[in-house]
Amino acid sequence: MGHNLQFTFEAAWKVLLAGLVLGAGLPLLFALGVRSLAWGAGGDAETHAAGSAGPKAQPIGTVIGWLLFAVVLAGIALGITFIVASGLGKQLSFEHVFPTIVNKH
Amino acid sequence: MILALVIVTALAFDFTNGFHDTANAMATTIATKALKPRAAVALSGVLNLVGAFLSVQVALTVTNAVVKIQNSDGTPKGSLTAGGGEALLLIILAGLVGGIIWNLLTWLLGLPSSSSHALFGGLIGATVAGLGWAGVKWNGDGSKLDGVVGKVLLPAVVSPVIAGVVAAVGTWVIFKIVAGVAVRYTRQGFKWGQIGSASLVSLAHGTNDAQKTMGVITLALIASGHWADTKSIPLWVKVACAVAIALGTYLGGWRIIRTLGKGLVDIAPAQGMAAQSASAAVILASSHLGFALSTTHVATGSVLGSGVGRPAGEVRWRVAGRMVLAWLITLPAAGLVGAAMWWVGDLIGGLAGALVVFLILVASATAMWRRSRRVPVGEHNVNDDWNPAVAGAAVPERVAVTAAN
Numbered sequence: 001m002g003h004n005l006q007f008t009f010e011a012a013w014k015v016l017l018a019g020l021v022l023g024a025g026l027p028l029l030f031a032l033g034v035r036s037l038a039w040g041a042g043g044d045a046e047t048h049a050a051g052s053a054g055p056k057a058q059p060i061g062t063v064i065g066w067l068l069f070a071v072v073l074a075g076i077a078l079g080i081t082f083i084v085a086s087g088l089g090k091q092l093s094f095e096h097v098f099p100t101i102v103n104k105h
Numbered sequence: 106m107i108l109a110l111v112i113v114t115a116l117a118f119d120f121t122n123g124f125h126d127t128a129n130a131m132a133t134t135i136a137t138k139a140l141k142p143r144a145a146v147a148l149s150g151v152l153n154l155v156g157a158f159l160s161v162q163v164a165l166t167v168t169n170a171v172v173k174i175q176n177s178d179g180t181p182k183g184s185l186t187a188g189g190g191e192a193l194l195l196i197i198l199a200g201l202v203g204g205i206i207w208n209l210l211t212w213l214l215g216l217p218s219s220s221s222h223a224l225f226g227g228l229i230g231a232t233v234a235g236l237g238w239a240g241v242k243w244n245g246d247g248s249k250l251d252g253v254v255g256k257v258l259l260p261a262v263v264s265p266v267i268a269g270v271v272a273a274v275g276t277w278v279i280f281k282i283v284a285g286v287a288v289r290y291t292r293q294g295f296k297w298g299q300i301g302s303a304s305l306v307s308l309a310h311g312t313n314d315a316q317k318t319m320g321v322i323t324l325a326l327i328a329s330g331h332w333a334d335t336k337s338i339p340l341w342v343k344v345a346c347a348v349a350i351a352l353g354t355y356l357g358g359w360r361i362i363r364t365l366g367k368g369l370v371d372i373a374p375a376q377g378m379a380a381q382s383a384s385a386a387v388i389l390a391s392s393h394l395g396f397a398l399s400t401t402h403v404a405t406g407s408v409l410g411s412g413v414g415r416p417a418g419e420v421r422w423r424v425a426g427r428m429v430l431a432w433l434i435t436l437p438a439a440g441l442v443g444a445a446m447w448w449v450g451d452l453i454g455g456l457a458g459a460l461v462v463f464l465i466l467v468a469s470a471t472a473m474w475r476r477s478r479r480v481p482v483g484e485h486n487v488n489d490d491w492n493p494a495v496a497g498a499a500v501p502e503r504v505a506v507t508a509a510n
Contacts, residue, residue, distance in 0.1 A: 004244060004255035005460055008263055011396040017268045023268075023386025024275035027379050031282040034294035038286040045290045074297075079305055084159055085289065098366060 026075045029068050036065035106457045107194045111325045114201045114463065116349045117470075119318040122220040123153060123207040123353020126314065128307035128361040129217070129384065129404035133411075135487060136366030139296040142484035148300075149307040150355035156311020157347030158172065163466035168324065169363070171225050171253050172232040173240050180335055181328040190328030195233045197325055197399030198459055202466045203227025203443025209473045215360035215368075216431040216480070219399035221419035223439040224317060225257055230440030234447035256397045261432060262288050265406030266400040268387045270456055275379035281374065301379035307354070309388045310400050319343055359482040361398045365405065367491045368424045370412030379414070380407040421491075457485060 040047040040061025130152075131145040140148065157332050169177055173192060175181055181193050204220070204227035211218040232240040252459040262446065294355045326332035332339060372380070384400075384407045391398050405428060412420035446465065450458035 002250065003270065004259055007255060008259040008396075011391070011394050012263045014394055015390045015396055018390035019267055019271040019383060019387045021386075022390070023271040024278060024379070025166075027275045027302075027382045028282065028296075029374070030298050030378070031279040033163060034291055035282050035293070038283075038290050040384040042288075046286050047285050047287055054286075076301055076305060078411045079385065080308065082217055082389055084413060 026072050030072045033065045033068035040065055075080045106456050108329045110192050111198050112322055113319050114198055114223055114425040115322045118201045118205050119346050119349040120353035121205050122228050122314050123350040124356045125208050125220050126400055127354045127357050128239040129400045130303045132160055132362045133301045133380050134299050134365035136372050137374045137377045146355050147446045151350045152307035153302055153311035153354045154347050154351035156308040157315035157350055159312050171242055173242055177254040189252040193328040194325055195504055196235045198284040198462055199231035199446035199450055200443045201230035202462055203230055203439045206279045206442050206469055207439035211360050211431055212360055213473050213477050215364040217361045217365050217401050217405055217484030218431045218435045221399045221403040222435040226436040226439030227443035230443030231447040232446035243491055261402055265402045268383050268403040268406035269410030271438040272380045272383035272407040276414030277375050277385055279375045279379055292374050295378045297413055301368045302378055302385055305385040306381055319346045321450045355366035363487045369408050370420055376411035376415055380411040383407040385448050441486055463498055
């Protein structure tokens with residue numbers, strides 16, 4: 001029981017870390033993307049006082065927004081690559097995200 | 106003949122695994138209407154199919170984590186293969202029946218319980234009945250995460266919490282960021298985020314869960330002398346399992362989708378995206394680290410977390426409590442059914458015993474299906490407001506429905 005608890009704890013914090021980086025980080029970028037697009041579109045895309053025309057459109061926001069989406073897409077592509085790779089019995093090294101030696105049985 | 110029963114039963118389990126777990130990927134997507142119910146289960150089914158084919162890795166040692174019926178290279182224990190492997194086949198058959206019956210019962214009650222726990226529980230029960238307590242690997246040998254404790258129990262406690270924390274953080278951050286953006290605008294954006302993240306969960310589910318059944322069937326084939334290679338899985342097994350889990354997913358476990366999508370939290374698109382992203386990340390990171398977990402536990406933890414993380418969000422803790430209770434009893438309950446099935450099969454003996462076990466499965470499955478028809482839940486009413494009348498046995502607290510954001 002003791003060693004299993006220890007192994008669980010060791011694995012758990014890594015999963016939590018990876019989860020926060022990918023599982024909360026990518027949505028964060030995505031939300032920033034949505035926000036940027038809204039800023040880029042201006043007008044009714046943002047909340048503004050009733051009767052006024054709303055904020056002016058900011059084309060740079062549109063660009064930033066799509067850049068952010070591209071980053072998110074890259075992250076998803078990484079995830080799919082990971083699934084495929086492990087399906088083929090290979091391993092992706094994520095050392096720059098969380099350093100770990102992986103031995104899959 | 107017994108082998109044929111085992112294969113049919115294993116595919117049936119794979120099928121229940123599919124529809125039991127559709128909710129994990131698609132419940133929030135359906136609840137927020139990012140996808141129409143039919144489109145959502147179709148997408149999830151296709152991705153499960155693709156995922157199942159991607160899992161080329163040999164999952165032959167799947168039972169090794171919890172029971173001692175296989176050698177470490179995947180071949181069955183010699184003592185169990187005498188006489189066409191009947192002893193081993195009966196254990197597998199009884200275990201699978203235990204898993205299916207529990208899966209169907211929890212589906213009837215609309216509870217998202219873990220299919221892996223049901224499978225392992227059934228196998229553990231049948232093994233205890235067949236080989237005694239020593240036949241079960243409770244704790245591993247201390248060199249790695251192993252045994253019932255390390256592969257099943259501890260991850261079940263830890264993984265929903267991790268997923269919940271990640272989803273809560275994600276939800277909270279998203280709501281902070283998009284404050285000030287028009288609701289109509291965010292809804293459109295997060296719709297795509299949800300579809301993407303839910304797809305990832307479906308794919309991961311196909312790779313993880315279908316291969317468990319593939320492993321079990323191949324084990325049965327080896328035990329009965331119909332297959333010898335422990336390094337690969339017969340193509341037809343792979344195809345059959347992939348199709349079974351995909352069809353199950355496409356059928357859609359509407360009762361469970363309803364509980365997870367509408368029962369726990371009144372979910373908004375941003376929450377759905379946060380929850381699915383958290384699920385996908387936690388599932389992928391865990392399988393990378395050899396941390397065995399149940400997709401169901403992760404998905405439920407994520408949905409709860411997204412309710413906690415949303416400013417002024419509400420969680421129906423009583424529904425959550427029912428779920429946790431179901432999780433706790435899944436393993437022992439499926440184990441009891443598995444053990445009972447083994448005793449029945451062993452008492453009658455031989456082919457007749459296996460047939461009786463199979464008929465018990467068919468009879469109870471039919472009974473539960475008929476019972477489900479009395480209060481059907483389908484794509485037509487899966488998104489209705491959460492109230493006791495439709496939710497079967499569920500008695501949620503009356504909570505004001507917060508306006509969808």
